[in-house]
Amino acid sequence: MGRQLLVRVLVVLTLVLGTSYVGWRWLYSVRWENWWIAVPLVLAETYALVDSYLFGLTVWRLKRRGEAPEPPEDATVDVLITTYNEPVEMVVATARAAVGIRHPHQTWILDDGDRPDMREAADRLGVGYLTRTEDWSDRPRHAKAGNLNNALFLTEGEFLLILDADQIPAPEILDSTLGWFRDPEVALVQTPQWFTNVTDSDPLGSQAPLFYGPIQQGKDGWNAAFFCGSNAVLRREALMQLGIVGYVREVEEGVRDALGASRRILARAARSARQHGPAAVAAVDELRTAAQQASVALRRGEPVGEVTYAFQSAADRAARGLVESDLEQTRADLAELPPAIDVDEETGVLLVDDEALTLLSERELSPLAAIESVRQLLRAVDVDRADEAQPLMPMATVSVTEDMATCMRLHSQGWRSVYHHEILATGLAPEDLGTMLQQRLRWAQGTLQVLLRENPLVQKGLSAGQRLMYFATMWSYLSGFAAVVFMAAPVFYLCFGVLPVEAFGLDFLIRFVPYFLANQILFMVVGYGVKTWRGHQYSLALFPLWIRACLTAAANVFGKRPLGFVVTPKTRQQGLSRFPIRLVWPQLLACTVLAVAVVAGLVRLWTGAASSEIGTGVNVLWVAYDLLILSVIFEAALYRPADGADEDSLDPSPDSKEQIT
Secondary structure (H helix, E strand, O other): OHHHHHHHHHHHHHHHHHHHHHHHHHHHHEOHHHHHHHHHHHHHHHHHHHHHHHHHHHHHOOOOOOOOOOOOOOOOEEEEEEEOOOOHHHHHHHHHHHHOOOOOOEEEEEEOOOOHHHHHHHHHHOOEEEOOOHHHOOOOOOHHHHHHHHHHOOOOOOEEEEEEOOOEEOOOHHHHHHHHHHOOOEEEEEOOOEEOOOOOOOOOOOOOOOHHHHHHHHHHHOOOOOOOOOOEEEEHHHHHHHHHHHHHHHHHHHHHHHHHHHHHHHHHHHHHHHHHOHHHHHHHHHHHHHHHHHHHHHHHOOOHHHHHHHHHHHHHHHHHOOOOOOHHHHHHHHHOOOOOOEEOOOOOOEEOOHHHHHHHHHOOOOHHHHHHHHHHHHHOOOOOOOOOOOOOOOOOOOOOOHHHHHHHHHHHOOOEEEEOOOOOEEEOOOOOHHHHHHHHHHHHHHHHHHHHHOOHHHOOOOOHHHHHHHHHHHHHOOHHHHHHHHHHHHHHHHHHOOOOEOOOOHHHHHHHHHHHHHHHHHHHHHOOOOOOHHHHHHHHHOHHHHHHHHHHHHHHHHHOOOOOOOOOOOOOOOOOOOOOHHHHHHHHHHHHHHHHHHHHHHHHHHHOOOOOHHHHHHHHHHHHHHHHHHHHHHHHHHOOOOOOOOHHHHOOOHHHHHHHO
16 A cells, blocks of 8 residues: 555656656747747657656556456356467467366467367367358458457357467466456456566567556456456457347448448439429438438437338338339439349358448439439348458457457446456567567557557447547557657757757756656566566567557558467577677667767767757757667667577566465
8 A cells, every 4th residue: 555655656747857857848848940840859858757647647546456366166268278370389389388277278279270280189188179160251350359359259168268379378377367357347357477587687579578567457446457469358248238239339330331332322312303393302301311310210229120221111102102204214223233233152241332322322223223222231241240250249349459459349348357466377589689670560460450440438338448448559659759859859859959948057957867866766676576667668669560450450440451369479580690680770770860969969978069058968968868768679680589488487486476366
């Protein structure tokens, strides 16, 4: 309690000092004559302050749970091991450990690679083996989310323990977690991810003790601890409910789009209805009213089936009343209906694409032809989701990382989550820089896809705290743009004397230094006993990756450009004998520019060209801090794991295990 009180005091102090500093920056110290660097800098500082607010809110409710209650009686569990192209012997090691889990369960290998040798290994171990059904042929596969969705309809356990191919579970993993499900509202129990092939120096920043610790504990305090893809237990009922809700939402969206197109078609038909007599005018007006009423009924939450039936009945009545009206014109219009309206030979479902909707909306049709188009649009709503392998997709498929989106939807439906702070499975981290960057890029892209497609700030069903907890994680991936500005500002000052701030004097220092120190002390207290420096370095040093993730995720969401899904290799990649300049050239360029800027600044100070000794000193220290942060990427590039390392030396030490448990 004493430590939590100290954390809250430091949160308040940091935010008060930070708000005072950033407010002063906006009101009094922006050098508007150099707006092109001054405004980006103050925006970057504002971004950092918002980040501080979100972090402070996260740790305000740190929830440190103890042991779980006893597992529910007769709880049935399926252990699902997801794999695609990982080495068979690696998957076998995980499956063998899964078989040894003490609580009764059924172990399944979900092989998305459909490998005969993997099937044979599963048979030898006596575990279940699942691969995609024929329904997935020539349809979107949705990577790991699709693999899990396929397995959900082929297994029966009340609870699901999900493991990646390299995550070796402890025998007590279910005994230690199932008890939380005695609360019928709990849908998820997430445990930490810990890697056994990481040295104490952790040059690739694989261990995440700040996230799998204070941050997840803080989110847990707001009922927002989220699913991290592996080492988690989920309630099947919650996932299946999620699939049903998603299915209904998809059908509702299809009906809503069809009604919108119908209103546009009928609006055009109303202009020509006068030429066909009063009966045509009345029929079109009646159907336009019915379309408007159907849209309102959908917004009120009335059953989709009832809404569409009422509208189709109105369309049928209108059509019967106009059968003999302007027959020749009707035949001509019907003959010109878009060929994209077709019937699927296997399913019998009417198919309408976006181009067809546009053509129908823009054509001037006779009233009867317009009504027939509207009838076809409503029938074309794909209630069977013929474009997907399964009508129900419990695991979210809107992102290349299925975990966060799925958990956010669970929370929006009122389910609860638990973060259980105990190492119960250990895995393998990337062993080279390229693989690590590939993994981090996918995480960032997936998170940003969720932000752009299902912004938590506007999602119904989430509490205010849950919205901000999800948004905090997404917000952190925008740091790449701020990092560029934080590196550029001192360069312009030291090299060219360009001031983004009115003065780097005492007035600046007495506002900035207390804020900076309070912020650092807050991190030290929150992360006491765990190593957080690596994570802090990588949050800034990977600025090119974060920027790339933002741009590619936006291009995917708004421009439909594919991202793909790349499984993170679990073994060291070849070609590591040389320094990988291709992977770190942006950071190398940044460091070169920063070093040159320091020399230029000192020369300017020595020759009297610099206007302020304090300003030069502040910016030299600023550059030194940036260089220290960026140095981690070069350490990672030079890192070579020792061949045949003693596995005992790579296991988490007793002290580190104690820290996280």
